[in-house]
Amino acid sequence: MALSRSETMARVPSKNTTPEMRVRRVLHARGLRYRLHARDLPGRPDLVFRKAKVAVFVHGCFWHSHPGCSRARIPSSRQDYWIPKLERNVKRDAQVQVELIDAGWTVVVVWECETKCIDDLADWIQRAVSDRSSGGSD
Structure with a gap:
């Protein structure tokens, strides 16, 4: 039996995605230590280096509308749903970055398509x- 669109989209993970795991593996191999999905920070960054005050977000090109990326195509069906949804994601991302920067954090955004040349x-x-x-990072 085929899954409905809603069921398919509900299965898309928000944590521990393949691009996120690529970034985590290479940073860990280089000796960098980080915290994951910090609940106390705006936007719950994927990786957090607290001592250095660096927050890393690993964004999916589709979900976060990566400008100029072929993976960021808007679906041809139900554009009345998808366009506002993706625009809200972009707006929320910008707001989260402003909040973190205002709090003294450096924000690094890694796009899914960039994880190929890690x-x-x-x-x-x-x-x-x-x-x-x-000194070090945590």
């Missing part, structure tokens, strides 16, 4: 953490 990405995150941290 070493360059890991260099960038490692620099952000190192620049903000006086």
Whole structure:
């Protein structure tokens, strides 16, 4: 029996996604230690380096409307549903970033399509953490 669209979408995970796991593996292999999905921070960042005050979000290109990305296509059916939904996601993402920056955090957004060349990405995150941290990170 085929699943309805709603059932299919309900199965899409919000945590521990393949792109998130790629980022986590490479950062951990480089010795960077982080906390996951910090409930006390706006937007519950995917990775948090508390001492360095760096919050990392791993965004899916579709769900967060990655500009210029082919994965961010709006479905042809039910656009009256999808367009406002995706616009709300983008607006919420921007608000969360403002809140974190105002609280003194550095925000790093990693797009799903960027996790293919993960070493360059890991260099960038490692620099952000190192620049903000006086010792290690947690």
